[in-house]
Amino acid sequence: MREISHKLAFAHDAAPARYGEIFDPNNGGVQARVALGDAALLDRVVEAARKAQPAWAAVNPQRRARIMFRFKELVERNMDELAHLLSSEHGKVIADAKGDIQRGLEVVEFACGIPHVLKGEFTQGAGPGIDVFSMRQPVGIGAGITPFNFPAMIPLWMSAVAIATGNAFILKPSERDPSVPVRLGELFLEAGLPEGIFQVVHGDKEMVDAILDHPGIGAVSFVGSSDIAHYVYNRGVAAGKRVQAMGGAKNHGIVMPDADLDQVVNDLTGAAFGSAGERCMALPVVVPVGEKTAVALRQKLIPAIEALRVGISTDAEAHYGPVINAQHKAKIEQWIQTGVDEGAELVVDGRGFTLQGYEEGFFVGPTLFDHVTPDMSAYKEEIFGPVLQMVRAETFEEALALPSKHQYGNGVAIFTRNGHAAREFAARVDVGMVGINVPIPVPVAYHSFGGWKRSAFGDTNQHGMEGVKFWTKVKTVTQRWPDGGGSGDSAFVIPTMG
Numbered sequence: 001m002r003e004i005s006h007k008l009a010f011a012h013d014a015a016p017a018r019y020g021e022i023f024d025p026n027n028g029g030v031q032a033r034v035a036l037g038d039a040a041l042l043d044r045v046v047e048a049a050r051k052a053q054p055a056w057a058a059v060n061p062q063r064r065a066r067i068m069f070r071f072k073e074l075v076e077r078n079m080d081e082l083a084h085l086l087s088s089e090h091g092k093v094i095a096d097a098k099g100d101i102q103r104g105l106e107v108v109e110f111a112c113g114i115p116h117v118l119k120g121e122f123t124q125g126a127g128p129g130i131d132v133f134s135m136r137q138p139v140g141i142g143a144g145i146t147p148f149n150f151p152a153m154i155p156l157w158m159s160a161v162a163i164a165t166g167n168a169f170i171l172k173p174s175e176r177d178p179s180v181p182v183r184l185g186e187l188f189l190e191a192g193l194p195e196g197i198f199q200v201v202h203g204d205k206e207m208v209d210a211i212l213d214h215p216g217i218g219a220v221s222f223v224g225s226s227d228i229a230h231y232v233y234n235r236g237v238a239a240g241k242r243v244q245a246m247g248g249a250k251n252h253g254i255v256m257p258d259a260d261l262d263q264v265v266n267d268l269t270g271a272a273f274g275s276a277g278e279r280c281m282a283l284p285v286v287v288p289v290g291e292k293t294a295v296a297l298r299q300k301l302i303p304a305i306e307a308l309r310v311g312i313s314t315d316a317e318a319h320y321g322p323v324i325n326a327q328h329k330a331k332i333e334q335w336i337q338t339g340v341d342e343g344a345e346l347v348v349d350g351r352g353f354t355l356q357g358y359e360e361g362f363f364v365g366p367t368l369f370d371h372v373t374p375d376m377s378a379y380k381e382e383i384f385g386p387v388l389q390m391v392r393a394e395t396f397e398e399a400l401a402l403p404s405k406h407q408y409g410n411g412v413a414i415f416t417r418n419g420h421a422a423r424e425f426a427a428r429v430d431v432g433m434v435g436i437n438v439p440i441p442v443p444v445a446y447h448s449f450g451g452w453k454r455s456a457f458g459d460t461n462q463h464g465m466e467g468v469k470f471w472t473k474v475k476t477v478t479q480r481w482p483d484g485g486g487s488g489d490s491a492f493v494i495p496t497m498g
Contacts, residue, residue: 002032007185009196025091025282025322028360052196069399071191071279087313089177104156106445111164140168148174233457249410256416289476332385404430410451
């Protein structure tokens with residue numbers, strides 16, 4: 001059986017005490033096992049990073065950027081291999097896997113411009129003969145704890161900016177699909193990154209706690225469920241670290257009466273069911289405004305959903321593949337039953353879906369609920385599967401209130417031809433990322449990604465300039481160069497700016 005180990009800057013000769021199983025979601029079988037690390041291993045990893053980081057920070061930004069350029073080229077050259085490896089462990093179809101990698105590469109592209117964004121600020125003549133300037137310096141050693149649903153994109157979101165700004169970076173990917181992160185580590189080395197600057201450790205809660213508690217790690221970035229994000233944030237901050245912890249979501253799509261319903265249906269089938277709904281920026285709630293809109297949207301949605309093709313991850317015709325494992329499949333199906341029990345109308349039932357020859361695979365068919373209400377727990381919580389819920393609203397104000405009052409505030413979309421309605425919605429909705437006729441409003445890499453409320457803990461978002469701010473510390477220097485060479489007590493007096 002294939003065994004996946006850590007990607008370290010040193011030879012790890014001790015046999016792991018524990019392993020995790022990696023499944024093939026298409027057939028339900030165990031395809032590999034991954035070595036799970038502990039606090040003792042992390043100590044050695046941090047020490048290797050500590051030794052390597054000062055020299056890396058001393059490399060000028062332009063030379064660091066050249067390594068990021070080479071890394072980008074290597075990832076692109078190996079795109080097919082990485083996509084198939086990703087699909088084999090996660091289950092998302094190849095096209096989705098390539099999208100996962102490409103969105104991560106966009107942040108690498110941003111990191112290639114690091115010489116520009118690290119320039120800092122300068123004020124000449126802030127006082128008599130006094131100049132003031134700032135510089136951004138690396139935190140030192142950072143760590144990323146990433147989820148199963150984007151095993152390439154999210155590690156690249158974190159590591160590209162952290163490394164380009166001069167930090168050493170320790171990645172703890174999901175133990176459910178760890179092979180792509182390890183391969184990325186190999187490509188970083190091939191690109192010329194020094195040993196110790198990017199290391200990959202595997203583990204479960206034991207390793208997460210070790211990272212959060214370790215005094216040698218200065219910053220931790222996390223993406224996962226909201227309950228765990230809250231835990232990570234509190235424990236990491238208590239240990240004196242800066243922490244950004246991105247949590248769950250329940251994104252809404254508001255459909256105004258003037259919306260192009262054909263486009264809405266096309267967008268919804270991709271945003272709600274793509275990648276089997278296993279993404280925090282999926283669109284699992286649709287809110288038609290007005291009864292006429294709801295009836296017309298439902299009539300168009302049902303045949304579109306029934307036409308979706310669920311297949312194995314290598315099926316080029318499939319719209320989406322299996323979910324990550326048997327436990328998650330059971331959880332999704334339990335949420336479907338909960339929706340039924342709470343009184344929602346189950347229009348399309350995806351439970352019990354099987355593929356001939358892959359009967360043990362972790363497949364869930366597309367599911368549609370109508371007449372969902374805000375008091376239902378199936379509406380309040382994140383299902384993270386191919387389940388679309390319709391919540392009907394009578395007015396624009398009622399529709400606006402639904403995402404604004406929800407506990408999650410990651411993303412939201414409005415579908416309309418009315419510029420005033422769109423502008424009003426974007427300004428007033430209590431959500432961090434807004435799409436206007438864009439169903440999955442993930443910002444481009446040079447903007448920042450981050451939600452509000454229980455979707456994010458911490459004050460700094462992912463990637464873009466927010467990422468640069470998170471992975472660096474600002475140092476401000478006030479300088480004066482005296483004309484003469486005299487000495488005296490005045491040399492030790494703090495100058496005023498007058």
